[in-house]
Amino acid sequence: MRHWALFGFTHFNLRRIEALIEPANVPSQNLIKKHGFVEEGLLRSYEFTCGKFDDLYIYSLLKQDFEKFQAHEYLENGIKNTNSMMTDKEKMYGPF
Numbered sequence: 001m002r003h004w005a006l007f008g009f010t011h012f013n014l015r016r017i018e019a020l021i022e023p024a025n026v027p028s029q030n031l032i033k034k035h036g037f038v039e040e041g042l043l044r045s046y047e048f049t050c051g052k053f054d055d056l057y058i059y060s061l062l063k064q065d066f067e068k069f070q071a072h073e074y075l076e077n078g079i080k081n082t083n084s085m086m087t088d089k090e091k092m093y094g095p096f
Contacts (some may be wrong), residue, residue, distance in 0.1 A: 001035045002070075009063045019059040020046070029057065036069035037061045 008014040019037055021028045032091040045053035063069070 005061060005066055008081070009066060015063050016040075017061045019061075020056040021059065023055055023057060024028070026039070029059075032059050035061070036066060 007018055009037050017037075019028075020043070021032065023042070023079055029039075038061070040058045040060055043056045043058055047054045076092045
């Protein structure tokens with residue numbers, strides 16, 4: 001997920017990435033938070049599916065928050081752990 005965010009912020013010059021997640025989908029909420037996304041609120045009756053309106057949580061990741069998150073993670077985990085999360089191709093050519 002981190003690589004997709006980096007790609008969006010660097011190649012498409014995005015300022016913000018959003019995620020909409022159903023309240024019952026706790027694993028996805030935990031995953032998105034783990035990668036620095038911030039819960040902004042609940043969109044009530046936002047999506048009509050299967051004959052009913054559903055609520056969705058909205059999460060966002062701002063470019064400046066992503067950069068801070070990356071720096072913090074680098075300091076916490078160190079170079080060795082950061083490199084171990086990269087693929088062989090990324091180690092040779094960089095993330096993008």
